[in-house]
Amino acid sequence: MKTITVFKGDGIGPEITDATLSILRAAGAPLEYECFDVGEAEYERHGALIPEAAFASFEKTKVLLKSPITTPIGKGFRSLNVQLRTKYDLYANIRPAKANAAVKTPFPQVDVVTFRENTEDLYVGVEEQIDEDTVHATKIITRGASERIIEDAFRYAETHGRKKVTCVHKANILKLSDGLFLSIFREIAKKHPTIEAADRIVDATCMELVMYPERFDVMVMPNLYGDIVSDLTSGLIGGLGLLPSANIGKDMAMFEAVHGSAPDIAGRHIANPTALLWSACMLLEHLGEHGVAGRIRAAVDRALAEANLTPDLGGTAHTKEYAEAIIDRL
Numbered sequence: 001m002k003t004i005t006v007f008k009g010d011g012i013g014p015e016i017t018d019a020t021l022s023i024l025r026a027a028g029a030p031l032e033y034e035c036f037d038v039g040e041a042e043y044e045r046h047g048a049l050i051p052e053a054a055f056a057s058f059e060k061t062k063v064l065l066k067s068p069i070t071t072p073i074g075k076g077f078r079s080l081n082v083q084l085r086t087k088y089d090l091y092a093n094i095r096p097a098k099a100n101a102a103v104k105t106p107f108p109q110v111d112v113v114t115f116r117e118n119t120e121d122l123y124v125g126v127e128e129q130i131d132e133d134t135v136h137a138t139k140i141i142t143r144g145a146s147e148r149i150i151e152d153a154f155r156y157a158e159t160h161g162r163k164k165v166t167c168v169h170k171a172n173i174l175k176l177s178d179g180l181f182l183s184i185f186r187e188i189a190k191k192h193p194t195i196e197a198a199d200r201i202v203d204a205t206c207m208e209l210v211m212y213p214e215r216f217d218v219m220v221m222p223n224l225y226g227d228i229v230s231d232l233t234s235g236l237i238g239g240l241g242l243l244p245s246a247n248i249g250k251d252m253a254m255f256e257a258v259h260g261s262a263p264d265i266a267g268r269h270i271a272n273p274t275a276l277l278w279s280a281c282m283l284l285e286h287l288g289e290h291g292v293a294g295r296i297r298a299a300v301d302r303a304l305a306e307a308n309l310t311p312d313l314g315g316t317a318h319t320k321e322y323a324e325a326i327i328d329r330l
């Protein structure tokens with residue numbers, strides 16, 4: 001048994017966490033859970049967005065399943081997600097988007113993995129008011145952070161039977177910052193001769209991803225492009241309800257759905273838990289539990305093909321009913 005930390009989050013967070021944990025338990029995942037309420041609701045109740053005990057648990061277990069958290073707006077808080085990623089140096093954000101045969105989209109051939117650098121770029125959040133009508137934002141690109149994410153992308157390609165890594169950038173305009181990222185990519189690519197290396201400007205990438213998604217395999221990019229391009233890839237496969245992610249650091253890892261807390265549908269029990277569940281599968285695989293992860297993935301595939309789905313996928317099922325359909329197919 002391995003103990004993991006679970007953050008339940010805000011909005012649809014508790015609903016999709018309950019659904020995910022019920023499926024993990026039914027699948028016999030060899031996990032024990034230390035669960036914490038975090039986020040806006042927790043702040044209103046106890047005055048801290050993330051209680052100390054929740055941080056302490058993650059520092060002990062090193063593995064976190066995190067559902068979406070709302071960062072209160074206008075109270076001077078830095079995004080909790082950005083905080084968690086930087087506090088624990090969870091530098092590699094891995095977002096696999098694979099079309100599922102059961103989910104009808106115009107893009108059935110999509111199978112891409114975005115490697116998003118998670119600790120710098122414009123997300124350092126350094127902005128300066130120059131005068132009343134002028135604001136500057138700082139974009140940071142460093143050799144160290146670029147090297148490790150690019151190296152990880154190539155290593156992932158080699159160990160997961162992938163053929164190509166594409167560097168996504170805007171080095172034609174941002175010649176120094178993205179230029180550095182691209183030049184490091186080219187250096188590292190030479191060390192991985194079995195993997196095809198390509199690079200694309202970010203705007204052209206968005207167009208090509210929609211027109212010719214089969215041209216892409218693993219993609220690696222700085223933080224902001226990774227945020228935008230990976231949401232685009234979720235649109236290609238059927239929406240945010242289907243995009244999981246891993247945030248990996250040196251010895252700690254956090255797994256979460258890419259989507260936010262979806263306040264527009266919170267409390268209506270219609271949220272799709274698949275993205276969080278697939279994130280939990282990535283967590284199990286990270287722990288070497290490939291068997292149980294595979295069983296859950298197979299049950300989800302069957303449920304997506306046969307069951308009443310949640311409204312984002314065109315069905316009428318409530319979150320719990322859809323979770324039970326997955327459990328029935330385990």
Ligand code: ATP
Pocket residue numbers: 012240241258259260261262263264265270271272273275312
């Ligand atoms: P953030 O800025 O925190 O990423 P956001 O404002 O981009 O959040 P989300 O909360 O991700 O927005 O929601 C975007 C849209 O996708 C909303 O209409 C929401 O209802 C829908 N959505 C997101 N997640 C799910 C889900 N799991 N199931 C169904 N719909 C979802």
